Amino acid sequence: DRYWRLKKRLKQLLPLLLVPVLLSLLLFFPHSSSPLPPDNWPKAVVRGPTFTIASKRSTQPLAILKGLTGIENIYLMKHGTYHPGENLADNSLRWVGVISYSGQVLTVRANEVFDLVVAVRAKADKENLAYASKEYVRVWLGTSGAFTIPFGYAPDWKEYVFYSEGYGTADGYLRMNVVWDNEGEGYVLLPGQELWIDNLILELWG
Incomplete structure (x- = not known):
C-alpha cells in the first residue's frame, strides 16, 4: 500500500516539477524570430522604359536587337x-x-541602397559603330x-568593359556596364515610392 501511495503522489507532483524545468529551458534557449517573408517586406516600384527599335544611325532606344548591338x-x-x-548576369x-x-x-525591397547599371553590347560594323x-x-x-537623374550620358570613366573581341x-x-551611383552614395527608394526610368538611349558613333 505504501508503494502505491508513493507512486500516486509522484504522479501528482510530476507536472509541478516539470514547469520550472521547462521555464528554465525556454529562458536558456530563447526563441529566435524568423526573417520576414517577402510579402511582408516594405516595397517600392521601378518602372522601366518602353523600348523602340531604332533605324540605322538613330539614337533612339535599341533594346535587344537580333544582331550583336543593343x-x-x-x-x-x-x-x-x-x-x-x-558580367552582372552572373x-x-x-x-x-x-x-x-x-x-x-x-x-523591389524598399530602403535598399543601390546603383543603376545599364549593360550594353555593340558590334563595330563600319556603318553604325x-x-x-x-x-x-x-x-x-x-x-x-x-528621385531625378537629369537626362544625360555617362562619362567614359563610368563605363566598364567586361568582355571584348578585337x-x-x-x-x-x-x-560593358555603365554605372549611375549618385556620386558614390547610391540611391534609395522608401516604402511606397515609385521610380520611373523615362529615357534610356544607346548612342553609337559611326
Whole structure:
C-alpha cells in the first residue's frame, strides 16, 4: 500500500516539477524570430522604359536587337557589393532587381541602397559603330519620380568593359556596364515610392 501511495503522489507532483524545468529551458534557449517573408517586406516600384527599335544611325532606344548591338539589361545592384567590370548576369545575389524587357514594372525591397547599371553590347560594323571601343559608345539615361537623374550620358570613366573581341578595331565587339551611383552614395527608394526610368538611349558613333 505504501508503494502505491508513493507512486500516486509522484504522479501528482510530476507536472509541478516539470514547469520550472521547462521555464528554465525556454529562458536558456530563447526563441529566435524568423526573417520576414517577402510579402511582408516594405516595397517600392521601378518602372522601366518602353523600348523602340531604332533605324540605322538613330539614337533612339535599341533594346535587344537580333544582331550583336543593343541594351541588354538594367540592373539595380546593391551598392558597394559588386564589381562593375564583371558580367552582372552572373551575380544575381547582388541584385536588388533587374529590368530585362520593354515596359517592365519591377517591385523591389524598399530602403535598399543601390546603383543603376545599364549593360550594353555593340558590334563595330563600319556603318553604325566605327570602332569597338567605349569611346565610341554612349548610354543616356534619365529618371523621375522618387528621385531625378537629369537626362544625360555617362562619362567614359563610368563605363566598364567586361568582355571584348578585337577591342578598338573596326570589326570588334564589346560588352560593358555603365554605372549611375549618385556620386558614390547610391540611391534609395522608401516604402511606397515609385521610380520611373523615362529615357534610356544607346548612342553609337559611326
